[in-house]
Amino acid sequence: PTPIIFDTDPGVDDAQAIAIALAHPDIELLGLTTTFGNVTIEVATHNALLLAELAGQSIPVAQGAAGPLVKPKNPPPGHIHGDNGLGNIELPQVTTQALKQSAAQFIVDQVNARPGEVVLVAVGPLGNLAAALQLDPTLVDKVKRVVVMGGSIREGGNVTPVAEANIFNDPHAAARVLQADWPLTLVGLDATHRCVLDPQSMAQIVEAQGQLGKVLGESYAFYRAFYQQALGIDGCCPHDSCALVWLMRPDLFRVERGYLSVVTDGLAEGQTLMAPERREFVDPRWSQGNVAEVCMNADGPGVIDWIVDTLVTPPAR
Numbered sequence: 176p177t178p179i180i181f182d183t184d185p186g187v188d189d190a191q192a193i194a195i196a197l198a199h200p201d202i203e204l205l206g207l208t209t210t211f212g213n214v215t216i217e218v219a220t221h222n223a224l225l226l227a228e229l230a231g232q233s234i235p236v237a238q239g240a241a242g243p244l245v246k247p248k249n250p251p252p253g254h255i256h257g258d259n260g261l262g263n264i265e266l267p268q269v270t271t272q273a274l275k276q277s278a279a280q281f282i283v284d285q286v287n288a289r290p291g292e293v294v295l296v297a298v299g300p301l302g303n304l305a306a307a308l309q310l311d312p313t314l315v316d317k318v319k320r321v322v323v324m325g326g327s328i329r330e331g332g333n334v335t336p337v338a339e340a341n342i343f344n345d346p347h348a349a350a351r352v353l354q355a356d357w358p359l360t361l362v363g364l365d366a367t368h369r370c371v372l373d374p375q376s377m378a379q380i381v382e383a384q385g386q387l388g389k390v391l392g393e394s395y396a397f398y399r400a401f402y403q404q405a406l407g408i409d410g411c412c413p414h415d416s417c418a419l420v421w422l423m424r425p426d427l428f429r430v431e432r433g434y435l436s437v438v439t440d441g442l443a444e445g446q447t448l449m450a451p452e453r454r455e456f457v458d459p460r461w462s463q464g465n466v467a468e469v470c471m472n473a474d475g476p477g478v479i480d481w482i483v484d485t486l487v488t489p490p491a492r
């Protein structure tokens with residue numbers, strides 16, 4: 176199995192993705208690191224602990240960034256994920272605790288313990304990865320890969336006409352992470368908007384996932400109402416799960432290679448830009464860091480089938 180650290184701001188779609196990371200036999204979940212974003216940092220950590228408990232698994236949880244590096248914090252989007260991040264449903268008590276170690280330190284220690292092996296999957300604002308890089312710049316040579324759910328190249332944004340939420344919530348951290356010299360895959364709205372998890376598929380997941388399924392299902396109902404009202408579709412984009420789907424089934428995505436940049440202020444704050452690898456441009460600011468793999472399209476039905484299969488009949492361990 177691939178050892179991963181899952182960096183998250185749970186969040187309804189984060190919760191689904193965590194369920195996948197806990198269920199899939201080809202994923203070894205080393206830990207959950209938490210960030211503000213969909214919710215406050217305290218709520219994010221609470222939810223990460225709860226989701227692992229409901230799945231009956233003992234997974235380390237390390238708390239991270241409480242706010243963005245530079246800009247003032249945007250208010251959490253309670254109308255999308257609920258004020259408790261899980262659709263405002265009633266939640267069971269949490270009995271476990273987060274580690275004393277910070278998220279950034281946890282990332283540094285785990286990657287150094289297994290150089291060349293660990294994949295960082297980040298599905299919230301990118302402050303923890305930026306902080307880890309600052310603590311230990313040699314991480315760029317030691318991670319196996321970084322997979323980020325965030326950004327949008329041609330699809331347009333979901334919080335402004337050009338910006339995707341995870342990048343918009345901390346554009347300065349995103350610029351550092353997306354331009355670092357490490358192997359990186361961006362799974363943004365160009366791919367995730369092609370995937371819609373319909374209520375019938377969700378019902379199958381709920382039935383198969385026991386106590387965790389109940390929370391996934393009830394919080395999905397809240398998220399679904401937002402999608403219905405805001406986008407006029409019946410179903411939800413499983414944004415964060417798509418990062419894991421890419422890791423396990425890259426054949427379900429169409430990838431382009433290019434240099435990434437992030438707009439850090441002004442009207443287009445949070446916009447992600449890509450300069451195709453094979454073209455030469457006069458301004459060197461467009462070609463900083465490594466060439467990234469950017470998901471520009473996805474086989475939506477194929478992605479949804481994979482998610483449902485994984486959560487309904489997980490392959491044997």
Ligand code: BDR
Binds near residue numbers: 187299415
């Ligand atoms: C991303 O923003 C968050 O609201 C979701 O959890 C996902 O990570 C989608 O833009």
Ligand code: CA
Binds near residue numbers: 298
């Ligand atoms: Ca998220």
